[in-house]
Amino acid sequence: MFKTVEWKDGAVRLIDQTRLPKEVLYVDCRDVETVAQGIKELWVRGAPAIGITAAYGIALAAQKIKAISFDNFYQELMPSCDLLAGSRPTAVNLFWAIDRMKQTAITHRELSIPSLKQTLLREADRILSEDIAMNRAIGKFGAALILPDSGILTHCNAGALATGGYGTALGVIRSAWEENKQIRVYADETRPVLQGARLTVWELVQEKIPVTLITDSMAGFFMKQGKIQYCVVGSDRIAANGDIANKIGTYSVAILAREHRIPFYVAAPMSTIDFKMPSGEEIPIEERHASEVTHIRGKEITAPEATIANPAFDVTPASYITAIITDKGVFKPEEIKDLDPGSSDHPGK
Numbered sequence: 001m002f003k004t005v006e007w008k009d010g011a012v013r014l015i016d017q018t019r020l021p022k023e024v025l026y027v028d029c030r031d032v033e034t035v036a037q038g039i040k041e042l043w044v045r046g047a048p049a050i051g052i053t054a055a056y057g058i059a060l061a062a063q064k065i066k067a068i069s070f071d072n073f074y075q076e077l078m079p080s081c082d083l084l085a086g087s088r089p090t091a092v093n094l095f096w097a098i099d100r101m102k103q104t105a106i107t108h109r110e111l112s113i114p115s116l117k118q119t120l121l122r123e124a125d126r127i128l129s130e131d132i133a134m135n136r137a138i139g140k141f142g143a144a145l146i147l148p149d150s151g152i153l154t155h156c157n158a159g160a161l162a163t164g165g166y167g168t169a170l171g172v173i174r175s176a177w178e179e180n181k182q183i184r185v186y187a188d189e190t191r192p193v194l195q196g197a198r199l200t201v202w203e204l205v206q207e208k209i210p211v212t213l214i215t216d217s218m219a220g221f222f223m224k225q226g227k228i229q230y231c232v233v234g235s236d237r238i239a240a241n242g243d244i245a246n247k248i249g250t251y252s253v254a255i256l257a258r259e260h261r262i263p264f265y266v267a268a269p270m271s272t273i274d275f276k277m278p279s280g281e282e283i284p285i286e287e288r289h290a291s292e293v294t295h296i297r298g299k300e301i302t303a304p305e306a307t308i309a310n311p312a313f314d315v316t317p318a319s320y321i322t323a324i325i326t327d328k329g330v331f332k333p334e335e336i337k338d339l340d341p342g343s344s345d346h347p348g349k
């Protein structure tokens with residue numbers, strides 16, 4: 001099994017996902033600038049995976065700091081945190097991981113600088129291993145919702161490549177398959193960057209999980225034919241009211257699912273919930289370079305004069321979501337706000 005992100009020989013090692021499925025190429029990022037470039041240019045992508053990568057990026061930056069007092073150390077670490085925070089705007093896991101690393105430094109301010117550097121690295125390791133454990137839990141909760149002999153449509157890639165391992169939406173699918181449920185996955189190709197065609201299909205064929213690749217515009221056709229019993233997607237940010245941001249095209253899938261009375265599930269770890277974001281309306285949507293739309297694998301497909309729009313994500317309103325599958329259980333979108341540790345309805349209060 002491949003590792004999407006890992007700490008290896010003093011570097012942050014990533015699979016360059018832009019090369020998949022043609023080539024499995026590992027890149028060793030030896031400075032924080034290269035880590036930020038990797039996130040921006042989609043060598044690594046998927047909300048949990050970019051959070052983990054940023055955590056290692058901070059640990060990497062920390063190793064190089066020469067300061068001997070905590071205050072100077074922390075001050076010198078901040079530009080690296082800011083650089084990583086500026087790499088992509090939509091996935092909240094990125095900001096969640098950066099905040100957690102900053103908090104770890106502050107909590108351990110009494111340590112010697114060499115010990116503090118080690119502590120930051122161990123924290124990034126913990127973010128990675130916790131993510132895999134959360135995905136396993138999501139998988140178990142989600143698989144319980146899936147009946148055998150079903151077709152499951154997924155959009156984009158919310159698999160091992162988008163996380164520390166196992167995946168969120170693909171975690172549900174993997175878990176159902178491990179429980180011997182006969183399923184067939186319908187993978188939307190996911191234009192413009194083709195995460196479905198290039199990454200989701202690649203992951204599933206390796207594990208021999210039956211998968212049919214379809215273009216985004218075919219989803220309604222297969223729903224109408226009765227081939228799809230569930231939609232399961234990941235998320236980049238879940239707002240307190242249960243609205244979710246995910247890869248562009250997710251909203252269209254949700255509307256089609258509603259029309260065909262197909263359950264629409266969102267699978268995501270707690271680190272994807274942004275309790276400070278009241279609704280999906282306020283989630284910042286990344287606009288990516290026009291060339292992703294004007295070109296397919298380096299080939300121009302439109303008139304050079306064309307005006308281009310390229311929002312990378314859209315927001316699916318809570319009303320279209322059957323349930324949100326988290327590592328803490330399965331919740332209706334309107335129950336999400338109660339999971340906030342600060343809420344009076346939180347199960348721990």
Ligand code: MRU
Nearest residue numbers: 045046047156158162234235247
């Ligand atoms: O632009 P990307 O490839 O980073 O977008 C990824 C997605 O939209 C995923 O569905 C989402 O991050 C969830 S990954 C578990």
